[in-house]
Amino acid sequence: MTFVTTLYNSVLRRTSTFILAMVVTAYAFDRVVDEGGEAIWRYHNRGVSKKTAKIMVSMISQLHFQSMSFT
Amino acid sequence: MLTFPLFFLALLIIFQALLAGGTLLATGGIGAAVILDQRVLAGELELHPPKMPWSHTGLFDSFDAASVRRGYFVYKQVCAACHSLNYLAYRTMVGAIFTEEEAKREAEEAVIVDGPDDEGHMFTRPGKLSDIFPAPYKNDEEARAANAGALPPDLSYIVVGRHGEEDYIFSLLTGYVDPPAGVNIPEGLHYNPYFPGGAIGMAQALYNEIIEYEDGTPATQSQLAKDVTIFLRWAAEPNHDLRKKIAIKTFLVLGFLTLSVYYFKKYKWSVVKSVKTTIGGKKL
Numbered sequence: 363m364t365f366v367t368t369l370y371n372s373v374l375r376r377t378s379t380f381i382l383a384m385v386v387t388a389y390a391f392d393r394v395v396d397e398g399g400e401a402i403w404r405y406h407n408r409g410v411s412k413k414t415a416k417i418m419v420s421m422i423s424q425l426h427f428q429s430m431s432f433t
Numbered sequence: 434m435l436t437f438p439l440f441f442l443a444l445l446i447i448f449q450a451l452l453a454g455g456t457l458l459a460t461g462g463i464g465a466a467v468i469l470d471q472r473v474l475a476g477e478l479e480l481h482p483p484k485m486p487w488s489h490t491g492l493f494d495s496f497d498a499a500s501v502r503r504g505y506f507v508y509k510q511v512c513a514a515c516h517s518l519n520y521l522a523y524r525t526m527v528g529a530i531f532t533e534e535e536a537k538r539e540a541e542e543a544v545i546v547d548g549p550d551d552e553g554h555m556f557t558r559p560g561k562l563s564d565i566f567p568a569p570y571k572n573d574e575e576a577r578a579a580n581a582g583a584l585p586p587d588l589s590y591i592v593v594g595r596h597g598e599e600d601y602i603f604s605l606l607t608g609y610v611d612p613p614a615g616v617n618i619p620e621g622l623h624y625n626p627y628f629p630g631g632a633i634g635m636a637q638a639l640y641n642e643i644i645e646y647e648d649g650t651p652a653t654q655s656q657l658a659k660d661v662t663i664f665l666r667w668a669a670e671p672n673h674d675l676r677k678k679i680a681i682k683t684f685l686v687l688g689f690l691t692l693s694v695y696y697f698k699k700y701k702w703s704v705v706k707s708v709k710t711t712i713g714g715k716k717l
Contacts, residue, residue: 391689399682407495410488 480626482597482604489663493681495674496667502530503646504664507657509539510644512588515580515635517568518668520589524562525671536562543567581621583634592666599662601627606658609637 373379488497505526508518523540527533543560545567550556560567570576577584595601604627612624612631622632639657646652667673 395682395685399678399685402681403493403495403678406493410495410497410499 479629479631480604480608482600482627485600485603487599487663487666489666489673493677495677497663498530499648500660500663501667503648503650504660504662504667505530506644506646507639507661508588508664511638511657512661513566513569515569515576515585516588517570517585518566518589519568519587520565521668521671522563522565523560527562529667529671529674533562540564580634583622585635588665588668590669592662593669599666602662602665603655603658605633606639606661607655 373383488494488500508516523536523543526539527536531539540560540562543564543566544557545560545564546555547558548555570579573584592598592602597604605625608625608627609623610626612618616624616631618624618632622634623636624631625633639654639661641653643657644652650656670676
């Protein structure tokens with residue numbers, strides 16, 4: 363019995379489990395697309411995007427305050 | 434008996450022809466429009482800005498957030514003296530270039546005219562996040578009177594509202610030169626080859642080191658111009674980053690859908706394609 367046959371017999375034949383499979387798959391698909399899209403976005407815009415820039419700005423301003431307190 | 438498939442085939446051919454014709458017509462129309470547009474531009478005595486490699490022009494490129502932030506300070510300390518930003522609220526900056534506390538601090542520096550109060554008088558108060566940027570002049574007439582008759586345009590959508598967009602704004606801000614021989618510029622106007630007509634009311638505003646950046650970036654004239662241009666692009670399109678992020682996700686979903694539709698079509702048509710029909714012993 364192949365995987366597809368097992369899947370068909372155990373999940374897809376009964377309406378209740380079929381609906382459940384639809385819901386679970388939809389959720390998983392949504393998560394994958396959402397997180398995957400975010401990851402592609404972050405990788406494509408590394409260095410200039412909001413998150414990195416915010417960290418950079420806070421680091422620089424901290425350095426600035428430190429140097430001010432020393433002088 | 435043969436009429437029905439033949440009729441169907443004829444319909445299909447007509448449909449295909451119509452489709453091809455429509456595409457051809459549309460392509461021709463676009464081509465004609467492009468040519469006409471180019472011809473119109475060629476007749477003008479105006480210097481067109483060179484194309485510049487902006488860090489956010491690509492299909493999936495975000496804004497350079499640090500640059501937008503620097504550009505805000507350039508706007509605040511230089512441009513805001515004459516130019517309004519009527520369609521941008523302080524709350525828009527939260528999460529984009531400022532944290533909430535920083536944006537509140539920026540808003541509180543502004544003096545907002547509010548009212549009327551219980552006695553019908555207008556009063557001033559420090560700004561809140563929900564306020565839009567206060568305008569430097571009460572109305573266009575006051576703005577004209579203060580600027581020798583020239584109205585400083587509102588900068589909210591200036592980048593999308595001018596031919597050449599970012600390239601134009603950057604070139605204009607950095608392009609001030611002495612007028613060439615034979616060009617007479619009236620009193621109170623300034624020469625800028627990128628401005629249509631050449632005579633612009635705005636004097637050169639950006640010079641090296643006129644402001645100091647909080648992150649220590651050397652404030653050269655071109656750096657100031659670049660940052661304020663990116664800030665103005667952001668002001669015109671604050672949803673830019675979200676739009677491009679959604680584009681990535683759309684392509685992911687559409688890619689998946691394309692594959693599944695292709696498989697579904699193959700699956701359903703496999704029966705149709707492998708059927709052999711004979712009528713009266715003759716193969717169709």
